[in-house]
Amino acid sequence: xxLMAALPMYDWFEVHHEVDAQWKVVRDxxxxxxxxxxxxxxxxxxxxxxxxxxxxIFAQTCWGPLELGLSEAVIVLGQSxxxxxxxxxxxxxxxxxxxxxxxxxxxxxxxxxxxxxxxDLLRGRRFIYNSEDSLSGFISPMRxxxxxxxxxxxFSEARASGAHRESGLAIARGDADVCACDCRSWSxxxxxxxxxxxxxxxxxxxxxxxxxxxxMSPALQRYEAxxxxxxxxxxxxxxxxxxxxxxx
Numbered sequence: 001x002x003l004m005a006a007l008p009m010y011d012w013f014e015v016h017h018e019v020d021a022q023w024k025v026v027r028d029x030x031x032x033x034x035x036x037x038x039x040x041x042x043x044x045x046x047x048x049x050x051x052x053x054x055x056x057i058f059a060q061t062c063w064g065p066l067e068l069g070l071s072e073a074v075i076v077l078g079q080s081x082x083x084x085x086x087x088x089x090x091x092x093x094x095x096x097x098x099x100x101x102x103x104x105x106x107x108x109x110x111x112x113x114x115x116x117x118x119x120d121l122l123r124g125r126r127f128i129y130n131s132e133d134s135l136s137g138f139i140s141p142m143r144x145x146x147x148x149x150x151x152x153x154x155f156s157e158a159r160a161s162g163a164h165r166e167s168g169l170a171i172a173r174g175d176a177d178v179c180a181c182d183c184r185s186w187s188x189x190x191x192x193x194x195x196x197x198x199x200x201x202x203x204x205x206x207x208x209x210x211x212x213x214x215x216m217s218p219a220l221q222r223y224e225a226x227x228x229x230x231x232x233x234x235x236x237x238x239x240x241x242x243x244x245x246x247x248x
Contacts, residue, residue, distance in 0.1 A: 081238035087183030136182035172196035
C-alpha cells in the first residue's frame with residue numbers, strides 16, 4: 001500500500017517550501033508511530049479523484065464538495081486556523097468581495113459573523129468565481145445574497161475562472177468586476193501578486209463560515225487518532241471535529 005498526502009487548497013507554487021515544511025512535521029510524527037507516510041506531497045492531480053483515494057492519509061478539501069456528497073467518502077479530522085488573516089477567526093473565515101479601487105470604499109472585515117454585502121455596488125456587475133462547488137468563492141456569496149432576497153441574477157454576468165488567483169487577476173485587468181475571495185487566499189494574492197492586488201480592495205465581506213477542513217480516507221480509519229495527533233503537533237489545528245457539521 002502506497003499512502004498519499006496533499007495540502008492543495010493554499011499550495012501556491014511560491015509557498016511550496018512552506019507547505020512542504022508543514023507536511024514534514026506531520027510526516028515525521030506519523031513515521032515515528034510506524035505509519036509509512038510518503039516523503040512528498042502529491043501535487044498536480046485531479047482533486048475529486050484525490051479526495052476519494054482509499055490510500056489518502058491526509059489532505060485538505062472545501063466544505064462545498066463535502067456538502068455535495070464528499071462527506072460520505074472521507075473522515076473529517078478538523079479545521080485549520082484562520083486567525084492570522086483579516087476576516088478569519090479560529091476555524092471560521094469570511095471571503096472579501098474584491099473590486100477595483102475607485103469602485104466603492106474599502107471595508108474592513110467585521111469582528112462578528114455578519115455579512116457586509118454592498119448590493120448597490122454589485123448590481124449589474126460582472127461576477128467571477130473560482131468554481132461552483134467552492135464555499136468561499138460561490139456558495140457563500142450566493143447564500144448571503146439569498147438571505148437578502150437576491151440571487152445570482154443581480155449580476156450582469158457570472159463565469160468561472162478556475163482559481164481565486166485567476167479571479168483577482170481578471171478583475172485587475174478589467175475583464176471582470178467582482179469576486180468573493182477567502183481571506184487566506186486574499187492574503188496570498190497580496191503577497192505574490194502585489195501589482196494586481198494594489199488595484200483592488202475589499203468592498204464587503206461574506207458572513208463567516210467554516211474554513212477548509214483536513215480529511216483522510218475511511219479505509220485508513222485505524223490511523224485516525226495518530227493523524228489527528230500529528231496535525232496538532234504541527235500546530236495546524238484551530239478545532240478538532242468529530243464529523244461533518246452543517247455550514248450555515
